Amino acid sequence: VIEPITTTGGILNVVTTQPGSKYDSYDKFVKALRDKDLGLQISWHAVSHLLYMNQITDKLGVDMPTLVPYKTSTEPARDAAGGHLSVAFIPYTTARPFLESGKLKIIFGFSPGNSNILPKGEVDLKKKLPGWKQSELFFVGLPPGTNQRIVDAWGLIYKEYLGLKETEEYFHKNFMSKDVGGPKYVAEVIELQAASFKKYNVEIK
Secondary structure (H helix, E strand, O other), X not given: OOEEEEEEEEEOEEEEEOOOOOOOOHHHHHHHHHOOOOOOEEEEOOHHHHHHHHHHHHHHOOOOOEEEEOOOOHHHHHHHHOXXXXXXXXXXXXXXXXXXXXXXXXXXXXXXXXXXXOOOOOOEHHHHOOOOOOOOOEEXXXXXXXXXXXXXXXXXXXXXXXXXXXXHHHHHHOOEEEEEEOHHHHHHHHHHHHHHHHHOOOOOO
């Protein structure tokens, strides 16, 4: 439980594979899920990836494919680029050098919040799966019971910070969306995350 202040935004995640692989388009990826392709192995290194894959398989009405755990995002990117992993689920900033060198290709992506920051021509999952809800937004909060004047003061500080040109440039450079909302929006984001954890029985350790 926190005293919510504001959301700030989120990062762009992408699902990638080697160009020319049997999974290198959204339709091929979905077909592999429906066919229960045993060769389809997808990396994950964050709890949000488990939630996303649960939502995807739930909405498509298919079984969960093999998920391969990693500690960082760089490892699966290298493995996928080298042909040792069929699909890497990673942040765009990690994937970018592999995409630019032609070693990886985006299958689809997840623009955070209400944004659409995927490179032009790439598939955004929000447009493919009706009712898709993504809750991976960064937010700021203080310990419960914090004096309201302190909460309000921090709110003003973050409002000013998020409005700076330098902040906009940083977000753009790192393919982050700026999705700013007050305490009510933070509460909605937390509620959505909690509901996902409960529905898909995902435990945070």
